[in-house]
Amino acid sequence: MTTPSPVKVPVETPQSRPKGGPPLLDSLTGLRGLAAILVFFFHFTTFRMVFGESGHLEFASLSRPRFLTMSGNFAVGSFFILSGFVLALTTRQGTSMANFAAKRVGKLVPVYLFTSLLAIGAILLIGMPISVSNVVLHLTLLQSWVPFQDIYHGVNPVTWSLSTEGFFYLLFPVALFLVRRLPTRSLYWLLGCAVLLEFALPLYVMKYFAVTGTGGHETYMSTGSKGGDLAYWFTLPFPPYRFLEFLVGVIACILLMRGVLPTVRLRWAWSLCAVAYLIGTYVPGPLQRTAVGMVPLTILVVALAQTDFAGRPSLLRRRLFVELGKLSYGMYAIQLLVFLPTGPFVVRWLSGALSLPTETLNGALYQIPIALTYFLLIILLAVPIYRYIEVPAYDYAKKLYRNRPGSDLFTDPGTPEVRSR
Secondary structure (H helix, E strand, C coil): CCCCCCCCCCCCCHHHCCCCCCCECHHHHHHHHHHHHHHHHHHHCCCCEEECCCCCEEECCCCCCHHHCCHHHHHHHHHHHHHHHHHHHHCCCCCCHHHHHHHHHHHHHHHHHHHHHHHHHHHHHHCCCCCHHHHHHHHCCCHHHCCCHHHHCCCCHHHHHHHHHHHHHHHHHHHHHHHHCCCHHHHHHHHHHHHHHHHHHHHHHHHHCEEECHHHCEEECECCCCCCEHHHHHHCCCHHHHHHHHHHHHHHHHHHHCCCCCCCCHHHHHHHHHHHHHHHCCCCHHHHCCHHHHHHHHHHHHHHHHHHHHCCCCHHHCHHHHHHHHHHHHHHHHHHHHHHHHHHHHHHHHHHHHCCCHHHHCCHHHHHHHHHHHHHHHHHHHHHHHHHHHHHHHHHHHHCCCCCCCCHHHCCCCCCCCECC
16 A cells, blocks of 8 residues: 655635634535525424323424425535545644544533533423433433434434534544545545445435335334334434445545545535435435435535635625524533423413414414524624634643654644634
8 A cells, every 4th residue: 555645735815714723614614604595494394392192291292394404414414525625634733642632522511401401401391201210321422223203313413413423433543544644546435335335324224224114014123112214213323334434424525635636616516405405305214314425515614615715705604694603502411401402482472472372373485584583692692602612622732642652643744724714
C-alpha cells in the first residue's frame, strides 16, 4: 500500500479566511442551519400530544403532508455526512487521543445531559410512564442500540441520533487513520462499497425481515409488544448502518483534500438533492430514511466546501443560515421538549379565546402560524444553551490534555488545515 502525495486545495479568498486563521467553511455551518429548519417542521408535523378521554396527555396520530416526508431524513443524513466531513477536515496532526476525546465529550455531552434531565423532569411532571432502564440507557448514550421504539424514542425522542453519533466518535480515529493511507483508487472503491451497502442492506431487510401478519398482510418483523418493526430500527437509529453516511463524509473530505474531485457547481448539487427528495418521498421507508439521500447530500457538501474555498457566492453563507447552524444542536435537542407538552394547552387556550373547535385549530390555516411561533421560541431558547452551555463546555474541553503526545492515528499526510464554525 502506498501513501499518495498530498495535493493542495484551491487557494481561498480573503473573505473565507479569518485574520490569522484557516478558512471558515461557513456554507457547511449554513447547511446545518437549513437542516435545523427542515427537522423542526418534520418533527412538528410528526409528533403531537393531545388530551385523551381520561384528561391525561397522550400522543396523537398525525397525517403528515407528503412533501414533508423526506425533510427529517435529509436533515439527519446531512448531519451525519457533515460530521464525518468536518471532523476529517479539522482534526489536526499532533492531537492527543485524550484531547480528541475531551473535545468530543465537551461538544456532545453537556447539552445532551441538560436536555435529557429536562425531558425526564417533563415526563415525570405530566405523569407519563418511564422505566429506570430507559433512563439509564438514555443517559449513557446507548438507546439507539436497543430495537424498541419506547427505548430509542424514549425520554427525548430526537436524541437517538446523538447516541448514534457517539458511536461514530469511537470509530473515527481508526477510520481516519486508515482512510488517509489508502491510495486514491482504493478510496473510490471504498466509497462505492459504502454506497452499495447503503442500498443493499435495506433491500435485504425488506426482503428477509418480513413476516405474515394478521389477515395475511405482510409486515416487517416485529420487535415485540413495545413497538417498532426491526426494519425501522435497522434503517433509522442502528449505529453500524448509519456509520456508512459518516464514513462517506470522511472519504469525500480526503478526496477533496487530495484535489482529485471535479468541481461541482452548486446549482447541479441542489438539483440532484431536489430530485432525490422527490424520489425519496415515494419509495419504501427503509430506502427513504437513508439510502436515497446519501449520494446527493455528499455531493452537496463537497460543492459547498469547494464554493467556500473558491470564494464563490453561496446562499448558505448568509448570516441567517450560519447563525441557525451554530444554534442547531440546541434547537434540535430542545424542540420536542417545548412544543410536545405545551401544545395541548396552547390549542385549548386558543380554542377558548377564538371560540373555535380544536379540530379547526388543527388545520393548516392555524397550524402554520403556531409552528412559526414555536420555531422562533425554540431559537430564543437555543441561544442561552449555545452561549452558556455548548460554547463554554467545548472551549474548556479544547484546553484539556493539549500537551500530551499526539496520537499516531491522527498523523496528517500533509493536507492544509481547515475549520468550520
